[in-house]
Amino acid sequence: MPSHDNLRHAAARTARELADAFQAHGCSVQVVPQPPVDGQVYLSIHDPLTGYEAELLTAALAAYTAPHAPTPCEECRAIKRKRARALREGDRATAVEMATVMGFHQRYAHA
Ligand SMILES: [Zn+2]
Numbered sequence: 001m002p003s004h005d006n007l008r009h010a011a012a013r014t015a016r017e018l019a020d021a022f023q024a025h026g027c028s029v030q031v032v033p034q035p036p037v038d039g040q041v042y043l044s045i046h047d048p049l050t051g052y053e054a055e056l057l058t059a060a061l062a063a064y065t066a067p068h069a070p071t072p073c074e075e076c077r078a079i080k081r082k083r084a085r086a087l088r089e090g091d092r093a094t095a096v097e098m099a100t101v102m103g104f105h106q107r108y109a110h111a
Pocket residue numbers: 073074075076077105109110
């Protein structure tokens with residue numbers, strides 16, 4: 001598992017890169033690295049995204065093709081879906097539990 005420090009650096013770098021990418025399109029979006037939880041990197045976007053900024057983000061992701069696209073893992077997707085639903089419904093306990101479950105799954109299925 002990556003060290004706590006590596007995860008903190010990865011979060012800081014990704015937050016900076018994402019903010020810079022928005023900046024390059026004339027958008028000012030504050031992206032804040034969060035402390036790692038269970039071996040996972042978290043970022044917060046501290047500004048409400050305008051329609052244009054949201055569109056930039058989805059268009060960039062849609063246009064991106066990873067050099068070695070990982071095969072989607074059904075288990076990962078199920079855990080993410082469950083966590084997203086819990087966050088939407090304000091079920092914090094389940095959201096936190098799913099973050100932990102994802103940490104274990106990443107460690108044992110994808111290490
Ligand atoms: Zn998986």
